[in-house]
Amino acid sequence: MALETLALLLVLGAPLVTTLALFVLPRRLQPVARWLAGGAAALSLAAMFALIPALRRGDVPAIALNWMPAAGIQFDLRIDWLTLPFAITEGAVTLLAIIYAWGSEANDERAPYFYGLLLLFAVGMAGTTLADGMVLFYTFWELMLLASCALILVWGHTSGSGPSRRAVALKYFIFTHLGSLMVLVSLVILYNATGTDRFSALRAGVTLAPGIVTTVITLFILGFCVKMAIFPLHIWLPDAHTVAPMPVTIMLAAAMLSMGAYGILRFPMSIFTMEQMQPFAVPMMILGILSEIYGALMALAERDIKRIIAYSSVSQMGYILYGMGTLTYNGIAGATLHVIYHAIVKALLFMVVGLVVYVTGKRNIDEVGGLARRMPVVTACAAIGILAIIAVPPLCVFDSEWMIFAGGLETPYVTLSVITIFGSLLTVAYALWFGSRIFLGKDPAETTDTTLGPVSDRAPTRAKLPLAMVAPSVLLAALAIIEGVFPAPLFDWVAHELPMLLGGRW
Amino acid sequence: MSPDNSGVVLPFIILVGGAFAIYLIARLVTSRNEWLAVLTAAVFAAALGALLALGRAPGSAAPTWGNTMAGVSGMGSVILQADHGAVFVGSIALAMGLCVAVYSGRYLSLDHRYRTYYPLLLLMVAGLLGMVMTTDLFNLYLFTELMSIAAYVLVAFRRRTDTSIEAGFKYLMMGTVGTLTLLMGITLIYRETGVLTIPQPIVAPGVWARAGLACIWVGLGIKSAIVPLHTWQPDAYGRAPSSVSALLSSMIGPFYVLLKLTLALGFPARDLGLGLMVCAMVNMLLGNGMALMQTHTKRLLAYSSIAQLGYVMFSVGVGLRYELPEAVQAGFFLLAAHAAMKGLAFLSKGVCHFYDHTTLVEQLRGTFRRLPVVAVTFSIAIMGLIGIPPLAGFTGKWFILTEVWRAADGWVYAGSVVFLLNTLLSLGYYLPILAMLFSPLPTPDTPPPVQVSRWMIVPLVALALLVIALGVYPGPLWRWAGNVLTF
Numbered sequence: 001m002a003l004e005t006l007a008l009l010l011v012l013g014a015p016l017v018t019t020l021a022l023f024v025l026p027r028r029l030q031p032v033a034r035w036l037a038g039g040a041a042a043l044s045l046a047a048m049f050a051l052i053p054a055l056r057r058g059d060v061p062a063i064a065l066n067w068m069p070a071a072g073i074q075f076d077l078r079i080d081w082l083t084l085p086f087a088i089t090e091g092a093v094t095l096l097a098i099i100y101a102w103g104s105e106a107n108d109e110r111a112p113y114f115y116g117l118l119l120l121f122a123v124g125m126a127g128t129t130l131a132d133g134m135v136l137f138y139t140f141w142e143l144m145l146l147a148s149c150a151l152i153l154v155w156g157h158t159s160g161s162g163p164s165r166r167a168v169a170l171k172y173f174i175f176t177h178l179g180s181l182m183v184l185v186s187l188v189i190l191y192n193a194t195g196t197d198r199f200s201a202l203r204a205g206v207t208l209a210p211g212i213v214t215t216v217i218t219l220f221i222l223g224f225c226v227k228m229a230i231f232p233l234h235i236w237l238p239d240a241h242t243v244a245p246m247p248v249t250i251m252l253a254a255a256m257l258s259m260g261a262y263g264i265l266r267f268p269m270s271i272f273t274m275e276q277m278q279p280f281a282v283p284m285m286i287l288g289i290l291s292e293i294y295g296a297l298m299a300l301a302e303r304d305i306k307r308i309i310a311y312s313s314v315s316q317m318g319y320i321l322y323g324m325g326t327l328t329y330n331g332i333a334g335a336t337l338h339v340i341y342h343a344i345v346k347a348l349l350f351m352v353v354g355l356v357v358y359v360t361g362k363r364n365i366d367e368v369g370g371l372a373r374r375m376p377v378v379t380a381c382a383a384i385g386i387l388a389i390i391a392v393p394p395l396c397v398f399d400s401e402w403m404i405f406a407g408g409l410e411t412p413y414v415t416l417s418v419i420t421i422f423g424s425l426l427t428v429a430y431a432l433w434f435g436s437r438i439f440l441g442k443d444p445a446e447t448t449d450t451t452l453g454p455v456s457d458r459a460p461t462r463a464k465l466p467l468a469m470v471a472p473s474v475l476l477a478a479l480a481i482i483e484g485v486f487p488a489p490l491f492d493w494v495a496h497e498l499p500m501l502l503g504g505r506w
Numbered sequence: 507m508s509p510d511n512s513g514v515v516l517p518f519i520i521l522v523g524g525a526f527a528i529y530l531i532a533r534l535v536t537s538r539n540e541w542l543a544v545l546t547a548a549v550f551a552a553a554l555g556a557l558l559a560l561g562r563a564p565g566s567a568a569p570t571w572g573n574t575m576a577g578v579s580g581m582g583s584v585i586l587q588a589d590h591g592a593v594f595v596g597s598i599a600l601a602m603g604l605c606v607a608v609y610s611g612r613y614l615s616l617d618h619r620y621r622t623y624y625p626l627l628l629l630m631v632a633g634l635l636g637m638v639m640t641t642d643l644f645n646l647y648l649f650t651e652l653m654s655i656a657a658y659v660l661v662a663f664r665r666r667t668d669t670s671i672e673a674g675f676k677y678l679m680m681g682t683v684g685t686l687t688l689l690m691g692i693t694l695i696y697r698e699t700g701v702l703t704i705p706q707p708i709v710a711p712g713v714w715a716r717a718g719l720a721c722i723w724v725g726l727g728i729k730s731a732i733v734p735l736h737t738w739q740p741d742a743y744g745r746a747p748s749s750v751s752a753l754l755s756s757m758i759g760p761f762y763v764l765l766k767l768t769l770a771l772g773f774p775a776r777d778l779g780l781g782l783m784v785c786a787m788v789n790m791l792l793g794n795g796m797a798l799m800q801t802h803t804k805r806l807l808a809y810s811s812i813a814q815l816g817y818v819m820f821s822v823g824v825g826l827r828y829e830l831p832e833a834v835q836a837g838f839f840l841l842a843a844h845a846a847m848k849g850l851a852f853l854s855k856g857v858c859h860f861y862d863h864t865t866l867v868e869q870l871r872g873t874f875r876r877l878p879v880v881a882v883t884f885s886i887a888i889m890g891l892i893g894i895p896p897l898a899g900f901t902g903k904w905f906i907l908t909e910v911w912r913a914a915d916g917w918v919y920a921g922s923v924v925f926l927l928n929t930l931l932s933l934g935y936y937l938p939i940l941a942m943l944f945s946p947l948p949t950p951d952t953p954p955p956v957q958v959s960r961w962m963i964v965p966l967v968a969l970a971l972l973v974i975a976l977g978v979y980p981g982p983l984w985r986w987a988g989n990v991l992t993f
Contacts, residue, residue, distance in 0.1 A: 067981055135904065139895035144893060153941055166941050174933045181926050235828065468515040 004061035008077055011087070011126055014040045015094075015119040022116035024377045030112055037115035038098050038138025041122065046403065051079050055496075073197050076132035080200075081496035082270070086262045087129045087337055088187045094122040096347060096472040101247035103466030104354055107156075114155060121147035121251060128259050132466045134197040141180060144259065148244075148252060149173045168243045171437035176238035179226025183263065186219040188270070202271045213276050220268045221280060228260030228317045231291040235275035238298075241310035244353035249306070253313045253350060254343040261320050261339050265332070265501065269324065273503035277327060282317040285408070285416050289423060292318030297424030300433065304363050305356065308348045308434050312389065315427060316342045322420055323404035329498060329506050331407020338400035338409040341388075341483060345397055348385040348476040349397055351456040351469065356438060359463040365434070370443040374463045377470060379439045381477040386435040386481045390428045396483035399491075511591040514571035514588045517557040517596070518639070521632035524549030525625040534619040539620045543961070546624040547604055547748030548633070552819065554600040557635070561593035568642070585641045585703075591990040592638040594838070598845050602756035603631045605965040606749045609853055612961035613749055613860055623663065627753065632657035634759040643692045645700040650688060650729070656679045657754065661746040673738075674744035680738040684728030691721025695771065698776055705770035706743060707954055719771055722764070729760035732819075732912045733788045736812050740796070743808035748856025751804060755811050755852060756845035765822065775993045779827025782819045783921050789816030797935045801869050805857050806935055807848065813928060814844045814934040820921050821906040826993060828913035836909045838900030843976050847890040847899055850969040854884035857966070861956050867939055872947035879963060881943045883970040892936045892971045895931060898976035903929070907985070 018040035022033055054061050060080050062389075066506035067075035079087065098118055105114060124144030131137040147171050156165035163171075191197050193208050208216065222233070229237035236255075241249050269277060295315025302308045320342070323335030355378050360368050372379040401424065408417035484492060498506045528545055536542075558571055570587040607627065613622060616792035633653025640646050658681060662674025694700070695718035699706050708715060724735065731739040768778050793813030818837045825833030857880045858864045860875055874881040883917040890897035897905075906925075910918055946952065976983055 012737075067978075068901075069982070071908070071980070135895065139900075142894050144890075150932075150944070158711060166945070169941065170934075170937050173937055174930065177933055178930055181930060184907070185926065188911060189906070192908055192911050418628070 001055060004051060004059065004101055005063055006049040006059050006080060007050040008063055008130070009042050010094040011051075011079075011091075011130065011319055012077070014043040014047070015123045015126070019116045019119045019123065021436040022112040023117070024433065025112045027109065030109060031107065031310060033112040033115050034098070034102050034107065037119055038095070038102070041091070041098050042097040043419050043477075044100070044122070044126065045088070045095050048079075048084070048088050048466055054086070055079070055081060055084060055298050055301055059484065063338065065132070068135070070196075072195065073135045074133040075136055076198055076199060076200075077127075077136075078132035079130055080500070081493065082262075083129045085340055085490075085493055085497070087126055089258065089340050090122065090125040090129065093251055093347055094118070094125075096476065097247040097254075098251040099468055100351055100354070101468075102246075103470075104246050110154075113401060114151070117147050117151050118213070118247060118251070120150065121248075121256075123147075125251075125255055125259060128213030129262055129392065132198055134199065134202050137199075138184060138187065140261075141183070144256060145173065145176050145180065148240075148248060148256065151248045152240060152244045155245045155248070157245060158243055161290065162243070163239060165243055168239045171238040172236045174352065175233075176226060179223040179233070182219040182223030182226070183267075186216045186345070189216050199266070199271065213272065217268045217272060217277065217280055219262060220230040221284065222383050224260040224263035224267075225273065225287065225321070226260070227263065228257055228321065229291075229314050230260075230321055231294040231314060234291070234295070234314045235384055237314060238307050238310045241313070242306050246350060246357075247311075250347045250350045253310065254347040257313060257317055258320070258339040258343065261324065261335065264321075264324055265336070265497070266312070267502050270334075274327065274505055276439065277502060278416075279433055281325050281327050281411070282413060282416075283320050285413065287410075288318045288320070288322030288325055289416060289419055290323065291315065292424045293426060294318075295390045296423070298431055303365050305353050305365050305368070305438065306350075306363055306432070308365070308430065309346070309353055312349070312427070313342075313346060313429065316346065316389070319404055319420070319424075320399065322416075323407055325500065326404075326411050328407040328410045330403045332501060333491070333494050333498060334400050334407055335404025336449065336497065337490065338397070338404060338489070340490060340494075341396040341400045341480075343464060344476050344479050344483065345385050345388045348381060348480065349389065351473040352382040352385060355465060355473065358465070364441070365437050367444055368438050369441045370439070372439040374443075374461060375465065376462075378465070378473065379384050381473045382439060384433055384477040384480050386431045388484070392433050394481065394484045396480050397486070398484060399487045508898045511569045511571045512681060513556065513560060514569050514586050514639070514756050516599075517553040517560075518586065518632060519630050519634055520549060520553040521635065521704075524553075525628035525632065528628065529621060529625040532624070536653045537621060538616045540611050540961075542620050542624050543614075546627060547607040549628060550604040550607055551599055553631075554597060554604060555586070556599060556909060557593055557596050557773040558586040561590065561597075565778060568825055575871055577925050580898075584645055586636070586639040586808075587641045591766065591992075592970045594842075594966065594986060594990050595638045595759050598761065598842055599631050599634050599753070600751055600759050602845060603627060605849065605853070605969060606753045607751075609856070609962055609965045610749050612959035613747070613856055614721075616860075619663070619665070619950050622659070626656045626660050626772040626946075627651070627750075628652075630660065630753070630757075637759045637763055640728075641704045643695065643704060646704070646767075647685065647692055650725075650760075651685050653757075653759070653763055657742075657750075659741045661754075662752045663750065664745075667860045670745040670984070673741035673812060676831050677738045677742045680728055681737075684725045687721045687723075687728075688725030689959055690798055691718040691723075691725060694718030694721060704767065706772065708772045709773050715771060719768060719773060722767055726764040728768070730764060731812055732761075732785055733812065733813065736789075736792075739812065740800075740808040741804045743811065743852075744802055744805035748804065748852045751858070752849040752852035753806075753809070758841050758845065761815070761818075761841075762990070765826075767993070769993050775829070779825070781919065782823030782826065783917055786816045786820035786823055788925045789813065789819060789919060790924055791816075794928045794931045794935075795945070798878070800935065801866050801868065803865065803870065803939065804941075806867065807855070810932065810935070811844075811848055811960075813932060814840070814891070816928070817903070817925060818844070820925055821910055822991070824910045824913055824918055824921070827917070828915065830849070830909060830912055831988070833906070833909040833912070834991050835984070835988045835992075836902070836905035838898075838990045839980070842983060842987060843890070843898035844904045846969055846972050846976065847887050847897075850883060850966065850973060851891065853889035853962070853966055853969065854880050854887060857958060857962050858884075860962070863957070867942055870939065870942040871945050871992075873943045875946065875952045876954075876960055878955060878959060880925065880966065883966045884904070885940050885943055886970045888936050888939050888974055890977070892933060894975040896974075898973045901959075901977045901980045905980075946990060 127140030
């Protein structure tokens with residue numbers, strides 16, 4: 001058991017200690033900050049993988065310390081099958097985002113703080129998934145918010161007309177904190193009703209008055225929907241995603257949003273039974289559909305390429321909520337798979353957007369075009385990402401959406417399922433439009449510049465791109481294909497979580 | 507009087523004796539600020555030690571000390587009692603006094619009036635200590651005056667600035683009305699019962715006692731800044747030297763005495779609880795609403811104190827109304843945690859003012875570059891006040907929420923909604939401070955970092971560590987905050 005304990009400590013300890021080291025790093029060591037950060041993220045991810053054999057043996061690696069005996073509050077870390085997909089997604093996204101940052105961010109004297117805060121953000125997310133005590137969970141949940149907010153505040157990029165970094169950070173913090181408070185209220189009610197703050201103990205079953213059950217579940221779902229940016233609680237997302245520097249955006253979109261999904265699976269869907277959750281199925285499905293369609297429509301209407309992908313997150317989170325709302329085996333498994341696949345695809349698309357901005361310096365979709373000739377590798381990655389998000393068959397998202405739709409059709413609400421399936425057409429529209437406008441056609445800058453002679457005569461100049469930015473993109477594109485063709489290992493992980501949900505139906 | 511209990515009066519004697527001794531030393535021996543600060547800190551530490559030594563005896567009756575010259579119906583006697591609540595409230599003020607004294611070793615060095623400053627600090631805390639320890643209504647009035655008069659002078663300490671004179675004068679006017687009303691209340695109660703002891707030998711208060719109680723509520727309500735009697739506080743906290751503001755915000759004696767006295771007069775705890783809950787909601791809403799509009803950092807912090815007192819009153823009110831001692835305990839936990847956090851915030855702000863003459867929130871820009879340690883301690887204080895886990899403020903709020911919801915009642919739910927809404931509302935003014943602390947200056951050339959004096963760094967770091975420690979390991983304070991109020 002000692003090895004597992006060590007690995008569990010490393011998952012949080014490696015990035016946390018590195019963060020502290022980075023904050024007090026002597027100035028002459030500043031160039032190694034990025035390597036330290038990358039190393040810590042890799043170590044944390046490796047530690048998560050090292051825990052899988054124990055899980056396969058049926059163990060539940062855990063650390064339990066008495067934290068606040070006065071209030072019966074524990075410092076419990078625990079990894080189980082429900083945690084694992086989310087933790088590994090978070091760890092992998094962090095590692096790739098940090099590698100991407102090597103290329104995209106200036107390595108100036110503020111870099112140690114930047115990487116330190118990225119790691120702190122990662123600690124927040126990893127801790128959120130690993131915590132097994134309510135206070136500990138909330139602590140990490142807020143740490144995640146605080147670190148990301150600081151990153152937006154200090155390193156955000158604002159365009160001239162947009163809102164200031166301060167305004168965006170403030171809005172992000174206040175709105176997300178509203179969600180946190182709803183979650184906190186539910187946690188306190190549960191704590192009062194059961195006298196334990198350990199939520200693995202709650203799975204045994206909680207007896208609460210029916211009225212309180214409704215309140216608790218409602219507040220949990222609403223609170224976590226804020227984090228997931230479900231319409232109409234999404235309004236913090238487009239600004240925060242747009243203003244944040246690209247590595248932070250990648251972590252926000254690909255990892256942090258899914259913490260909301262984790263929360264819904266971990267709290268209402270683990271603690272309560274199918275009968276207690278049944279009244280919330282249709283509201284969750286409807287919210288999911290609204291979010292799916294609204295996000296896609298807004299993505300169609302946007303001109304800022306970063307905002308298009310940001311709104312696409314609103315849409316994709318809609319699928320996840322819908323899948324969980326079906327309360328079926330396929331729907332929930334599909335939603336969890338979608339969390340992982342969405343992370344792959346969304347990180348890929350944001351990386352591509354970052355590369356486009358890196359090359360052109362422009363974010364308005366009207367001012368870019370014809371980039372396929374200048375950056376063919378990136379275009380290929382983008383094509384895979386776009387086709388994946390459309391859910392074209394051999395690519396990964398197809399698998400998860402298939403399962404979500406299958407789950408939807410198992411429910412009595414066939415109309416809702418049909419709307420979801422046809423709603424996904426909107427994704428096709430914005431994704432293809434996004435790709436064709438950026439990579440195909442003519443570069444508006446070139447066509448208007450007549451001094452260079454006829455456009456057709458010119459040889460395309462290949463843009464020079466940092467390897468640190470291209471390599472993660474290629475890796476993710478490859479993952480999108482591999483996961484689509486061989487979903488079995490991941491599906492195997494996800495399938496293990498289902499017996500823990502909804503009173504052990506499966 | 508048994509000689510064993512003479513220790514009860516010791517903290518008080520140390521403080522008052524120290525005040526006179528330090529004044530004499532300042533006149534006759536040395537008027538170096540550093541020496542006086544060290545001496546004052548030593549006096550505070552000795553008094554704190556003496557007071558904590560009284561609190562040791564567990565379970566036994568509270569040690570009492572009194573003189574024997576009691577005349578007609580106990581008039582003219584001085585009786586001090588070191589019950590648990592008095593030790594708790596007094597220790598908080600003494601501990602903050604210790605921090606403030608060390609801090610003043612540098613903070614005050616530009617003011618040139620140390621001779622009166624340090625004795626006044628000691629007298630103010632002595633007054634507070636007397637207030638919470640006395641078991642005699644007339645003594646209570648005297649100690650309240652002692653505390654108040656010292657406080658008026660300290661608020662107006664920078665007498666060359668008009669604004670601090672204005673704030674001090676406003677405080678003086680309102681405070682005097684408060685103490686006079688308190689005196690009138692005491693007179694009315696004496697008319698009904700004929701004795702001045704606390705608790706009073708009455709089961710149900712009659713009409714005079716009720717009128718007297720109303721007067722006491724007004725009098726002590728002013729002192730503890732309960733809305734709508736709070737109007738002096740933003741001026742006083744905002745214009746006093748930051749060290750004084752920090753000490754004032756940890757002096758929770760009047761609020762404690764108000765509760766203790768109301769219960770001691772036989773007023774039903776249930777009704778007191780309801781009254782507190784209603785006042786709490788007003789305090790929260792007004793405090794946070796006004797804080798949102800402030801541009802001066804210290805005024806903002808003062809309004810935030812009003813709101814935080816609202817949180818405390820809510821928890822204590824619920825506890826009194828529904829007989830939940832743990833809710834009262836949670837309220838006093840937050841009160842102590844708030845003293846540490848707000849003290850830290852004021853002291854950090856004071857350093858910014860000392861080196862950069864900042865008064866507005868806007869001017870805190872670039873603090874992280876210039877005063878990195880102060881920016882960190884200030885943000886710990888602010889994050890604690892927001893209630894970010896695992897800092898003291900969050901733990902306090904967690905205790906309040908868990909304990910308060912043991913009572914299932916409409917008032918509790920309404921109050922909780924207001925409480926949570928206000929937590930959200932308060933982000934609107936706390937977050938800009940955080941943002942400003944870490945924002946770079948608009949001009950490209952940032953002034954170099956300042957070497958902050960050790961006199962200031964030590965109390966700041968100590969308080970910051972305390973705020974973290976109380977959040978991460980709240981057990982000792984939680985137990986200590988129990989049984990502060992018996993009802």
